Amino acid sequence: MAEITERDTVRDAAPADAPIEDAAPRRGMPRWLITTLSVGLLLGVWEYFGANINPVFGSYPSAIAEAFVELARSGKLGAALIESLQPFLVGYGLAIVAGVPLGLVIGRFRTMEAALGIYVTAGYAMPLVALVPLLVLWLGLGFAVKAAVVFLMSLFPITINTWLGVTAVPKTLIEVGKSFVAPDSVILRRIVLPATLPYIMAGIRLAVGRAVVAMVIAEFFTTISGLGAIIINSANNFDTATMFVPIVVLMVLAIGLNSLIGLIERLVAPWQAEIAGRDD
C-alpha cells in the first residue's frame, strides 16, 4: 500500500488509521451486557442481604418492586412524577438557557470574568437549603419557588463548565477568526461556542444530578408535593420499601436524562465523538 506512486498516495489517501480501524471487529463483551451484569450482581447481593434486615431499617429490591407496582397501580406514582417534573423541567431548562450564555461571556471577556466570576464560584458552593425559607418568603410555597430552587442548583455547574470550556479553547482557533477579521460576536458564536460544546454538555449532565436533588429539597421544604411527598409520607409510616420507590425512580430518571443528553451531544457535536474515537 505504501509503495504505490508516492505522489498519489500522499495526495488523496485518507489518514491511514481511521477507516481501517473501524473495519476491525471489537473484542470483548458489549458495553450494555457489562452494565446489565453489574446491575444484576448489585441487585442480587442487595436482595440476599437486605431480606434479612428489619424492614424498618432497610429494604430490598423485590420489596421495592412490589411497592412500586402498588404505587403505580393506584396512580399515585404517575401523578407525583408529573407534579415533580414540571418545576424540575422549568428550573433545569432555564438554568441551561441562562447558564450557557453566562459562562460563555464570563469565559470570553476579562471584564466580565473579573466582575461576575466571583459570584458564580461562590454561588456553586451556596448552601441553598438554608436559603429555601427566604425563597419561600419571596416566591411563596408553590410552583415558582420549586422551579427557582432547581434553577439555582443547576445554574452554577452549567455556568462553571461553560466558563472553563471557553478558557480551554485553543488560542490559535480564535486567531483564525481574528485573521479573517471576524467580529467578537462572530468569534463567540462560530468558534468559541462550538469549541466549548463538549464542556457545556458535561456541565448540563452534571447539573442533572443537582437538579434532581434540588427538586426533592424543594418538595420537602415548601409545599410537600410530588415524589418528595411520597418519600416523606412513607418514611413517617416506617414504610421503607415504598420510600425507596421515588428514590429509585429519580435515579433512573437521571440516568435516562443523561443518556438523552449524550444522544443530543452526538447530534449537535458529532465531530467530538469522532475525534475522540468513541463509537458507542
Added chain:
Amino acid sequence: MGEVALHDISKRFTLRVGGDVQTVQALSRVSFTVRDGEIVSLIGPSGCGKTTALRIAMGLETASAGRVTVDGREVKGCGHDRGMVFQHAELLPWLTAMQNVMFGLEMKGMRGAELRDTATRYLDLVGLTESANRRPHQLSGGMKQRVGIARALAIDPKVLLMDEPFGALDAQTRETMQEELMQLHARTKKTILFVTHDLDEAVLIADRIMVMREGRIQEIMDVPLPRPRGDLGAQRGTSAFADTRYRVWQALHADGKASTGMLH
C-alpha cells in the same frame, strides 16, 4: 499589487520567571519589504523572532515600535489584504473542508452562490474537490494544510503569510506541498512571506532569504534559482542550490557560537 513591509519593528515581551520580571527583546528594529509577487523566506533558529515578525505583519500581535504597511498604506490589526496560513492548519474541527474555506469568505461578506462557487474553485485549486465534505480529522496532515492554504487564498489577499506551514508534515508530503506551492504561486502570483526553520525549504521556494538571529535581520540573500522552478528535486542537484544553501548555513552559524533559543 501586493507588497508588505515592516518598518523599524521592535517587540519586547515581559516574562515572569519565578519572582522576577524579565524583558525579552524579541525583535530589534526589523525592517524589510516583500515585493509584489515575490516569495521571501524568513529563516532562523527557534526564538530568533521570525514567527513574531510574521504575526506582527498579520496583525495578530502588536509591535512595541514601528509600522507595518501593505502597498505603502499603514495597517493596524488584521485585514482581508493579508491571508494567514497557520503552522498546524488550524481548521475548525466542526466544519467540513468546504465550510472551512467558506468561513473566511463569509467573514469577507460573501454570501449565496458566489460563496459556494468561490470555495469550490479554491478547493479545486489545491486538489481537494473529492474531499470537500470531509471534516478535518478525516483528512491527512497534507490535506489539512491544503485546506488551510485554500482558506487563506480564497479571500484573495494581497499577501500570503505562512508560518512554518509544512513543518509538521512528513518529509515526502512536505516535498509535495513545496512543489504545489510553487505551482500555486506560478498561477496566482501572490506575494508570500514564508517562515521556516528548514534550510532546504527556504532556498527551494524563495526568491530571497532573510536570515534572522536574536531578533535582528542578520543577512538578506537572493536565490539565483529560475522561475518557474519546475521539479524541485532537480533544483536540489544544481550548484546554485548548493551554493545558496551553504551561504545561508554560514549566515546561520556566523561567529561560531551555537545560537540558543530564548523564546519560542
